[in-house]
Amino acid sequence: MKAVRYERYGSSEVLRVEGVDRPTPGAGQVLVKVVGTTFNPVDAAIRAGHLQEVFPLDLPHVPGIDVAGTVAGLGDGVERFAMGDAVVGFLPMNAPGAAAEYVVAPAQVLTAAPKAVDLADAAALPSVGLTAWEALFEYAGLAAGQSLLVNGASGAVGGYAVQLAARAGAVVTATAGPSDADRMRGYGAARIVDHTATTLAEAGVGTFDVVLNLVTTSPAETAELIGLVADSGVLVSTTADADPDPSRAVRTARVFARSDADLLAELVALVDSGDLHIHIADRRPLAELPAVHAAAAEGRLPGKTVITV
Numbered sequence: 001m002k003a004v005r006y007e008r009y010g011s012s013e014v015l016r017v018e019g020v021d022r023p024t025p026g027a028g029q030v031l032v033k034v035v036g037t038t039f040n041p042v043d044a045a046i047r048a049g050h051l052q053e054v055f056p057l058d059l060p061h062v063p064g065i066d067v068a069g070t071v072a073g074l075g076d077g078v079e080r081f082a083m084g085d086a087v088v089g090f091l092p093m094n095a096p097g098a099a100a101e102y103v104v105a106p107a108q109v110l111t112a113a114p115k116a117v118d119l120a121d122a123a124a125l126p127s128v129g130l131t132a133w134e135a136l137f138e139y140a141g142l143a144a145g146q147s148l149l150v151n152g153a154s155g156a157v158g159g160y161a162v163q164l165a166a167r168a169g170a171v172v173t174a175t176a177g178p179s180d181a182d183r184m185r186g187y188g189a190a191r192i193v194d195h196t197a198t199t200l201a202e203a204g205v206g207t208f209d210v211v212l213n214l215v216t217t218s219p220a221e222t223a224e225l226i227g228l229v230a231d232s233g234v235l236v237s238t239t240a241d242a243d244p245d246p247s248r249a250v251r252t253a254r255v256f257a258r259s260d261a262d263l264l265a266e267l268v269a270l271v272d273s274g275d276l277h278i279h280i281a282d283r284r285p286l287a288e289l290p291a292v293h294a295a296a297a298e299g300r301l302p303g304k305t306v307i308t309v
Contacts, residue, residue, distance in 0.1 A: 003100030004289045007060040009049030012293035015063075017286070023096065023104040024073070030081055030107050031073030032089075034309040036120030037064035037098035039292045039301070040127055046093065047293070055094040063289075064097030064307070065090060067105060068113055068123035078107045086113040088268070090126035090259040098123075099289055101309055111261045114271040117278055120308045122271075124156065124278050128304070129267045131238060131257040132160035136168075139253045140210045140236045144169030149205065149228060152214030153189065154180035156304040157238060159279050161212055162187040167275060173205055183279065200228060213237040226250060280306055 001022045006014040025031040043063040045051050071085040081087065089110040091097055096104065113122045135157070136142045148165050152158050153174030165172050166188025174189040181192045193203045207230040214237075217225065222242050229235050232249040235242055242252040270276035281303025284292055288307075295301050 001101035002286065003062050004064075004286060005060045005062040005099070006047060009047065009052070011048070012044075012290050012297060014047065015290035015293060017290075020062075020100070022102050025075035025078075025104050027076040028078060028107055029075040029104050030071055030078055030087070030110060031075075032067055032069040032087060032098070032103050032105055032110075033072040034067060034069040034098050034101060034103055036066075036068040036123035036309060037307045038066040038123050038127075039289070039296060039305045039307065040065055041296065042093065043097075044293055044296055051093075057094050061094075062097045062100050062103070064099035064103075065093060066123045066126045067091055067098035067103055067110075068119050068121075069098075069103075069309075070119075072102060075107075080107060081110065086115075086119055087111065088113045088122045088126050088264065089261065090130055090257075090264065092259070098309075099286060099307060101286075109259045109261055111265040111268060114268045114278075116272045116274070120283070120306055121278055121280050122268075124280055124304050124306055125267060125271065126259075126264055127257060128156040129160045129276075130260060130264060131157050131255060132164055133263060133267065134257055134260075135212055135236050135238065135255045136161060136165055136210070139255055140212065140234050142168060142170055142210050145171070146209035147171045147207075147230075148173070149200075149208040149211045150174045150189075150214065151200070151211065151225065153184055154303070155214055156279075158212075158214050159183070159187060160276070161214070162189050163276055166190075167270075170210075173208070175200070187277070200224065207233070209233045211235045213239060215239060226252070280304055282306070283308055285309075 087110045154176040173191040174184045175195040
């Protein structure tokens, strides 16, 4: 089978499209014929070697933590799935990934794929959808009636966060550029701050019960975000640690997303009911994954990119 993999840590240049043996599922595992995976920034960080202590790899390594495809083989003890089932999942970070024609996945990370979207596009749901949900409701404890700022709302996690928060009854302010403003309003954002034209401080947005930060920030920018958290509120970030402010009972949390098939099944149900929308910025074939990594390093990706297999 064909796969994209790398034999050493480094830039996007270490990625190669190669012919490799098709894996065989062991006990508790499912062989998935991959239809789609995605590019995630964490894929690049792992490839570059920045997360070796957290996610050690057995090289060579195939990236791709999101998977959408069909069941092509079942290991011993797997009874939840049948051959041909369409599935999606958030794979273990340091296991062989889905940038390949086939991947072996633990059965417990998979769930039935949504029927309302193309199967390849469903790959854009697992890791970022779970990150959004967990950040809002597990880390921040967001509740109906609370105010929320999503900093970086037009990104993959941000789009889901705006939708889930608005659906939960929160009042959402989203930072987004002009090209994404209408989409954010459609997702339920009550206010849009054009980050290309003004800073949050200049916009006079006030304070929020919850601030969700999804972009890389400098120490000064992080401090500014802390200042936007109301007393007894919380800053949750996917990008960096931040110091709490005990004088105002402001707490902070760094999000580390976990795979959860039951929760993913709930997100799938929302997609199928039309209550959660999957936004795809681009679709690229497997052979172009090295170019996608290179474009991401140069800041040229248009948004969530699905890799079709």
